[in-house]
Amino acid sequence: MHHCIQLLLRLGLVLPLGRTQGGSSTRPLADQVKEFFSGLLDPKGFPARWHCGQWTDFHGWLYIVSDLLIWSAYFAIPFLLLRFISQRRDVPFNRLFWLFGLFIFACGATHLLDALIFWLPLYRLNGLLLLVTAVASWGTVWALAGVLPQALLLKTPADLERIVKDRTTELAAANQQLQEVAAQLRHRNAEFSTLTNAMPQLAWMAETDGQISWYNQQWYDYTGLSFADLGGINWQQHIHPDDFAATAAAWQHALATGEPLTTLRNRWKRAANGEYRWHLVRAVPLHDEATGAIRLWVGTNTDIHAQQVQQQELERVNADLNTFVYTASHDLKTPIHNIEALLEELREELAPVPVPADVATLLTLMRGAVDRFKGTIGQLTEVAKLQHLSEAPTTAVDLAALVEEVRQDLRPLFAATGGQLHLDVAACPRLVFAEKNLRSVVHNLLSNALKYRHPDRVPAVWLRTYPASADGSRSAVLEVEDNGLGLALGPAEERKLFGLFERLHDHVEGSGLGLFMVKKIVENAGGRIEVSSRLGQGTVFRLHLPAPRPALQEEG
Amino acid sequence: MLSTVxxxxxxxxxxxLNERLLRRLNVSHRILVATNGQLGLEVLAERCGEDSMDCPALVLLDMKMPVMNGFEFLEEFMQLPLRQQHPIVIVLLTSTQLEQDLGQYQHLPIAECLTKPLTQEKVSHLLSRYFSDGHPLN
Structure with a gap:
């Protein structure tokens, strides 16, 4: 190629670069270009290469054969490249290959023409071909320079191999972890099964629609059935027919509101002997960690048969006792009234007659005995009434008004003792309670505070209410504090303090009924009473009154 | 003074005791006694005929009795025809206030419920409230 450029320069055909040799170079450039393209395939004006210069056969054929070898190689390369990129779809820089193919192809073409020029001096065509080659070469350079940064990032096979190796290691580690998790899960599952099968309760799980999805082994033992038998809706067949409606209602309510079941009691049939045994059913919802929605219900049925039967028996005995107390107090009334009246008649019969002094004394003593008898009967009646009192309806009672009423009732006692009542009910001005019972409670506590006053002090009584906020419920505390005699209270004394017909003081008139009634009323309403006292300083009674019961109860 | 109690x-x-009290207070000429509801009804049937003059003007009735109690007595009494001719004041005597609170007496022909024992005050109250010059007020 070098040789021919020399030749072209000598012939003055190349664009003038300051050279003036040759006639054609003096013509205008437009004419030169026109002449160039019109005679593109015309060899005129040039000798065949064999005829310019001193070519020996060897030299010329070396030239020609080499050119042809180069051309054929340069021609083959693009086809091979084409084949490569057509079969390897994943090869990057696809267009660069095309450009490179074109560049090689053009280079090959110049060598073919270089060889042809030995016979056919197509120097014009050769010039154009050189230009095409130059453009393709620079295009390739430009494109290569453009993709070089990306190309540098291409992974070498070694890189890839290392990456694959790393990935494989990671994968193996992850797999190992997964296996460990799976093993842990298996262990947990085994522990869960062992636990649920070891517990005495009948445990179960339910979907959010109420369908039971799992039972522990105890269910199968208890009902003698398989999961297929137990699954779905068939639990209804094992519950006592009388308990079905209340249970279904409570369960539907729990499902609808998401409130746990805590106090549901019902009877389930034991396959072994066909007996229905009482159970306490509890169920709590399991919430989804992400959405907070209920995912599952987990429940247990605890056998409380013995307790339930015992409790029912106790309730029956208690009711019988109440009836007995009531009947006894009722039936004893008529005879004691008659004895009293007969005694009166006797006194009148004896009035006009002189009788020994002893007779009058005896009559007086009898009269006293009758009075005490009547008192006891009256108290028994009060105790019997408690049963009825506990069923009294509750209302929101205005404490200040109620205390004022009691104060009016106790006016003689307040007047006689000069007692002071300090009222602080601002924190809890209303208590939900049966009004009659609350009045009885306040009456008893206030009258006690005055009756058991300290001889050296004017009695002062503080009545306070406040919310029992410690447990977060809506329960309230009613507190009555005095500066009276006080007591040294051990457990035995405390028991006596609230005991029926028990009296710790004998200098004051009392029945031993008041605090028993207060305790009974508070406990019947679901509350409790506390007392703290210091001998010679005073006493505090604290009544913890429960929050009002919600309208809907799980136990029907 | 009433004719008969x-x-x-x-x-x-x-x-x-009640008979003694009534006699002392000069409540009536005659005092009749029946020891259960059945006997009480028999007394009324016997004495409260068309032309009888000693039909009781006042009946003091106990609640708890064998054979026929006060409640049954009143139910039977309501069926008797003699009631129209002889207005009879019936007063129920109960042992406790609670018995009265339990109700059940609203539809029965009783003038009043009183708690035992019967006293001079209670008798005076009954006489002044239900009778005038020995005859029932209406």
């Missing part, structure tokens, strides 16, 4: 009570001591 009928005491219906199974307790003989109560009857003895």
């Amino acid at each position: 009928l005491l219906v009570d199974d307790d003989s001591t109560t009857n003895f």
